[in-house]
Amino acid sequence: MTIKDPEEKEFLNNIPKDARAARKAFDLDPCIITYACCPVCSYPHELTDNDGQKRYPARCTFRRYKTSQPCGARLTKNQVKDGESICVPIRPFALQSFQVFVGAMYSREGIEETVRRTNVCLADDDDLWDIKEGSSIQGLTGPDGKPFLHSTDELRTVWSLSYDGFNPYHNKAAGKSASVGSLGMACLSLPPSLRYLAENLFLAGLVPGRKQPTLDELDPILLLLVKPLLNSYNTGTWYSRTYEHPEGRRSREAVAVTVCDLPGSRKLTGCAGHSANKFCSLCHLHKDDINNIDQSTPGWQRCTYDEHKKAAEAWLAAPNKTQWKRLWKINGVRWSPLLLLPYWDPTEHVVVDAMHNLFLGLVRHHFREVIGTHWKEQKENDDEDMPAVSAQALEKGRKIMSKSPTRTKLHSLTISVLRALCLERNLGHLVKQQGSRTKKWPF
Numbered sequence: 001m002t003i004k005d006p007e008e009k010e011f012l013n014n015i016p017k018d019a020r021a022a023r024k025a026f027d028l029d030p031c032i033i034t035y036a037c038c039p040v041c042s043y044p045h046e047l048t049d050n051d052g053q054k055r056y057p058a059r060c061t062f063r064r065y066k067t068s069q070p071c072g073a074r075l076t077k078n079q080v081k082d083g084e085s086i087c088v089p090i091r092p093f094a095l096q097s098f099q100v101f102v103g104a105m106y107s108r109e110g111i112e113e114t115v116r117r118t119n120v121c122l123a124d125d126d127d128l129w130d131i132k133e134g135s136s137i138q139g140l141t142g143p144d145g146k147p148f149l150h151s152t153d154e155l156r157t158v159w160s161l162s163y164d165g166f167n168p169y170h171n172k173a174a175g176k177s178a179s180v181g182s183l184g185m186a187c188l189s190l191p192p193s194l195r196y197l198a199e200n201l202f203l204a205g206l207v208p209g210r211k212q213p214t215l216d217e218l219d220p221i222l223l224l225l226v227k228p229l230l231n232s233y234n235t236g237t238w239y240s241r242t243y244e245h246p247e248g249r250r251s252r253e254a255v256a257v258t259v260c261d262l263p264g265s266r267k268l269t270g271c272a273g274h275s276a277n278k279f280c281s282l283c284h285l286h287k288d289d290i291n292n293i294d295q296s297t298p299g300w301q302r303c304t305y306d307e308h309k310k311a312a313e314a315w316l317a318a319p320n321k322t323q324w325k326r327l328w329k330i331n332g333v334r335w336s337p338l339l340l341l342p343y344w345d346p347t348e349h350v351v352v353d354a355m356h357n358l359f360l361g362l363v364r365h366h367f368r369e370v371i372g373t374h375w376k377e378q379k380e381n382d383d384e385d386m387p388a389v390s391a392q393a394l395e396k397g398r399k400i401m402s403k404s405p406t407r408t409k410l411h412s413l414t415i416s417v418l419r420a421l422c423l424e425r426n427l428g429h430l431v432k433q434q435g436s437r438t439k440k441w442p443f
Contacts, residue, residue: 098253137149
């Protein structure tokens with residue numbers, strides 16, 4: 001069809017031809033800042049002004065310890081663009097602006113009204129229907145010392161922060177082994193029906209691979225996100241207009257909880273992993289007392305915010321690697337940029353997410369495999385189902401039993417032999433292990 005009208009031609013010519021042109025025309029592209037992450041230590045470097053031109057540093061200048069030398073790893077590589085040679089990051093990290101994302105969200109119809117209604121909807125004392133109704137979030141105070149969510153002149157929202165690593169090449173046994181981390185946030189002041197829609201989820205950035213940052217290497221990247229969050233809480237952000245307030249209004253945001261799996265939460269909070277000497281982030285138990293289940297003993301005393309922060313500050317002030325390792329082994333705590341947020345408590349604001357806990361079967365694994373609640377119900381013909389025990393195996397078991405056996409010695413016997421030994425001692429009525437399995441679970 002031939003169009004003769006010049007106005008129609010111009011209108012059709014201005015219609016975007018692909019998704020990239022449409023995002024640019026309607027200003028839908030996110031506002032991001034690209035940093036050059038060090039391939040060795042993961043420290044992010046921003047563009048610097050060099051003779052009127054903005055460039056990335058050629059080498060990493062980060063000192064991991066106060067007495068150590070700069071990293072010195074190469075940060076950029078040469079690349080040809082539009083016929084010119086330019087320097088680009090070897091390992092780029094793109095950080096999305098939190099304030100710009102929030103401003104775009106508040107400009108959509110219904111968001112402000114929904115936040116206002118959700119913030120004043122409190123649960124009964126005995127029923128909790130949403131994470132936002134918990135005491136930690138409802139007890140959150142603002143810079144003025146008053147309840148954070150109960151402001152009438154400002155728009156206030158609480159958010160969750162999550163970090164997790166994933167393989168960008170999918171989890172194939174024969175595929176490439178790599179890991180990329182994601183830093184994301186969800187607005188808890190929205191109802192669950194809207195909270196996890198794609199347009200309402202804030203993706204701060206993807207921490208580049210090929211390996212995940214180890215221990216404190218995530219801290220400099222996390223600090224880039226914490227700084228705007230700190231400003232959002234202390235001074236707030238003035239938006240020139242929102243959907244309900246064309247004249248403009250101020251908003252404040254706070255990270256109320258971190259929602260991750262266990263390794264992700266330990267990286268965000270600065271706590272040691274489950275295999276460390278100080279394996280628990282909530283109490284004072286050490287690895288030697290891992291079998292202590294008496295909650296009246298001193299080791300079960302809950303860690304406090306002041307204890308955690310004091311240990312983190314001591315770790316941060318350590319002058320060298322030796323002191324870092326010593327404090328890390330004793331306290332199991334290191335510094336985390338989240339401690340810069342005056343309201344954030346690592347002993348109260350950490351949640352293990354439902355995806356790992358329930359949908360991926362961690363709770364089921366701990367109850368059935370670790371604790372051992374996997375016993376089958378009694379069968380009448382259970383004796384017939386058990387494998388036959390040879391005389392040689394039974395004699396071996398009798399010798400072990402006659403010498404005050406240790407747990408390791410007993411673990412060398414099969415279930416069939418242990419059952420036969422119990423029957424010889426008239427303890428058959430106490431045996432609860434059923435079925436035909438001949439191997440024991442490693443308690």
